[in-house]
Amino acid sequence: MSLPIFYSALLLTGVNLLLRLAGTSFQVYLSASLGAAGIGLLQLTMSVGNLAMVAGMAGIRTASMYLCAEELGRKKPENVTWVLSGCFLYSILFSGSVAVLLYLFAPQIAQGWIGDLRTVGALRLFAGFLPVTCLCGVMTGYFTGANRIGTLAAVEVAEQLCCMGATLLALTLWAGQDPGRACQSVVLGGSLGGLFTLLCLILLGRKQWEVSGPRIPVRRRVLQAAVPLALADVLKSGINTVENLMVPRRLGLCAGIADPLAAFGALSGMVFPVMMFPACILFALAELLIPELARCAAGESRGRIRYLVRRSLKVAMLYGLLFAGLLFLLAGPLCEALFGSPEAGENLRRYALLVPMLYCDAITDALTKGLGQQKICVRYNIATSAMDVALLYMLLPKYGMDGYFFSFFVTHLINFILSLRRLLKITGHTLPFSIPALAVAAALAAVWGASRFTSPLGQCGGYLALLGSLLCLLGVIRREDFRWVHGLLTRKTPVEKR
Numbered sequence: 001m002s003l004p005i006f007y008s009a010l011l012l013t014g015v016n017l018l019l020r021l022a023g024t025s026f027q028v029y030l031s032a033s034l035g036a037a038g039i040g041l042l043q044l045t046m047s048v049g050n051l052a053m054v055a056g057m058a059g060i061r062t063a064s065m066y067l068c069a070e071e072l073g074r075k076k077p078e079n080v081t082w083v084l085s086g087c088f089l090y091s092i093l094f095s096g097s098v099a100v101l102l103y104l105f106a107p108q109i110a111q112g113w114i115g116d117l118r119t120v121g122a123l124r125l126f127a128g129f130l131p132v133t134c135l136c137g138v139m140t141g142y143f144t145g146a147n148r149i150g151t152l153a154a155v156e157v158a159e160q161l162c163c164m165g166a167t168l169l170a171l172t173l174w175a176g177q178d179p180g181r182a183c184q185s186v187v188l189g190g191s192l193g194g195l196f197t198l199l200c201l202i203l204l205g206r207k208q209w210e211v212s213g214p215r216i217p218v219r220r221r222v223l224q225a226a227v228p229l230a231l232a233d234v235l236k237s238g239i240n241t242v243e244n245l246m247v248p249r250r251l252g253l254c255a256g257i258a259d260p261l262a263a264f265g266a267l268s269g270m271v272f273p274v275m276m277f278p279a280c281i282l283f284a285l286a287e288l289l290i291p292e293l294a295r296c297a298a299g300e301s302r303g304r305i306r307y308l309v310r311r312s313l314k315v316a317m318l319y320g321l322l323f324a325g326l327l328f329l330l331a332g333p334l335c336e337a338l339f340g341s342p343e344a345g346e347n348l349r350r351y352a353l354l355v356p357m358l359y360c361d362a363i364t365d366a367l368t369k370g371l372g373q374q375k376i377c378v379r380y381n382i383a384t385s386a387m388d389v390a391l392l393y394m395l396l397p398k399y400g401m402d403g404y405f406f407s408f409f410v411t412h413l414i415n416f417i418l419s420l421r422r423l424l425k426i427t428g429h430t431l432p433f434s435i436p437a438l439a440v441a442a443a444l445a446a447v448w449g450a451s452r453f454t455s456p457l458g459q460c461g462g463y464l465a466l467l468g469s470l471l472c473l474l475g476v477i478r479r480e481d482f483r484w485v486h487g488l489l490t491r492k493t494p495v496e497k498r
Contacts, residue, residue: 040248040265045119045183047244048109049126052102054237056095056134059229060087062369064141066225067218072146073296079216080142086218087138090226095134103127113245118180122187129191136194139201155200163193229369232378239385243392244268247404253397263401270344274334275351275358278323282316282359286366293370309367309429314481316363317436318471320356321443325467327352329450329459347401354409356440361416368423376422384415435476442470 064087071079102109106123110116143152167189175181244264251260289312296304327334328349335345368377388411395403424431450463471477 039269040261041114041116041119041179042183042186043265043268044114044244044248045122046186047241048113048119048123049187051234051237051241052098052126052130053133054233055230056091056098056130057137057230057233058090058094058134059226059231059233060091060094060134060222061137061141062229063087063222063226064138065145066369066372067221068142068145069292080146082216082218083222084138084142086222087141087226088135090222091134091138092131094230095131099127099130102130113241116180118178119183121180122183125184125187125191129187129194132198133191133194136198136201139198139205142205143201151204152201155197155204158200159193159197162196163189165189166192228375228378232381235378236381236385239382239389243385243389246389247392247396250393250396251400254400256400266339266341266344267347267401267404270335270339270341271347271351274338274348275327275355278319278327279359279362282319282362286362289363289366289370293367305371306427306429309423309427312363312367313360313431314435316360317356317439318477320359321439322464322467323359324352324355325443325447325450325463326460327355328447329463330456333456350405351408354412356443357413357416361412361419364416364419364423368419368426371423371426373422373426377419380415380418380422384411384418387411387414438474439471439476442474442476443467445470 064084067083067087068080071077071083103124106120106127107117109123110119140152143149167185170185170188171182175185248260248264251257251263254260257263289308293305293308296302296308331349331352332342332345335341335348365377388407391407391410392404395407399406420431423429446463446466449466450459453459453462468477
């Protein structure tokens with residue numbers, strides 16, 4: 001039985017928290033085992049692997065989710081079988097082609113792109129399992145679109161355990177301190193986890209596909225849904241890969257950077273995982289908003305669309321401000337405890353200022369995709385990603401990591417503004433400037449007040465108390481918000497204007 005979106009999000013949130021906690025703990029273990037330079041090499045290898053995965057996936061995961069949710073929103077579940085058959089064929093063709101290319105050109109990629117031939121084995125191992133990973137994406141898209149969140153959550157927990165167990169076993173018994181073998185171990189663990197998930201989801205979904213109606217044409221619909229996403233994802237991932245491969249080399253030209261690979265590894269392998277850890281709750285919400293909005297759009301429920309947009313943006317803003325302040329105040333002790341790196345703490349404090357924007361951008365992206373705005377996202381992603389590479393190329397040799405921060409901030413801000421503007425335009429929703437301005441002012445005042453405390457615990461408590469009080473006093477959080485939360489907890493559906 002399907003769950004309402006709030007309880008589905010709650011379930012997926014719990015699972016994502018568990019998985020993200022396990023993943024972050026595993027990242028700490030890898031950092032201690034390989035060091036910052038080893039983590040940097042692993043990040044470069046996984047960046048190339050991620051590009052191959054995105055190219056092989058070619059937008060089919062979101063397309064599968066969107067199309068399945070669309071058929072269910074039209075009350076035609078018998079068509080889901082044909083949608084999935086089209087998605088499977090699409091995925092096999094694209095992922096198989098990319099896998100062959102990656103396997104054949106692995107030595108050239110390792111030498112010319114990464115600059116280390118020890119990564120050839122990891123790249124070829126990734127190529128061997130690439131079709132499995134992409135087919136797994138089709139299945140997870142279907143289960144999300146069908147709102148079978150409980151089943152998907154249980155399988156994802158089992159997958160994470162399988163992945164971490166296989167990786168730890170390979171690292172302990174075979175890899176040792178060798179960075180090349182460590183990369184292969186990580187790829188092997190993730191691939192075996194993906195294979196496990198694919199087999200489980202096929203077995204669990206088999207009964208639902210036995211009932212099907214007359215064959216319907218799906219090729220054009222699959223292409224229309226997946227190709228724009230593929231273009232956006234591949235171009236963005238390709239530019240991000242170029243960026244990741246370029247950063248250590250351009251940092252090497254900066255006089256103030258002694259070890260460019262270690263500096264890059266500390267940021268990408270330490271700071272970013274901690275900064276984005278709390279976002280797993282929003283990612284759970286974003287995962288469910290895409291099919292929910294697709295169903296609403298298919299049923300022409302404009303009132304509910306505006307309601308979801310309004311609530312989602314406000315929740316993302318408040319949630320981002322909450323954790324931005326906590327990460328800013330606790331950056332030093334947190335990174336010292338996890339990684340033993342004061343430098344990582346300094347970077348985390350700086351990047352914590354961008355957390356509200358990044359979290360809101362994640363929700364905005366899900367909302368626009370759920371409303372079928374994939375093509376416009378292609379333009380935004382291409383433009384801002386290309387701008388990022390250009391800025392990094394110019395700024396890194398002279399300004400080092402300060403240049404990286406400036407480029408990161410500018411490009412993400414532009415992308416967020418463009419996406420938000422498009423979302424508000426297509427939904428007819430207006431966003432009053434006073435609410436976010438007052439919320440930001442309250443967060444800044446709360447950080448200043450909490451910094452007067454000397455202990456981390458006192459800072460946390462002081463920040464939470466001050467932020468909550470100021471948000472209520474300034475009218476950012478109102479009685480209707482408390483009634484909304486109470487309605488969710490008591491399973492009373494809030495009233496929505498049609």
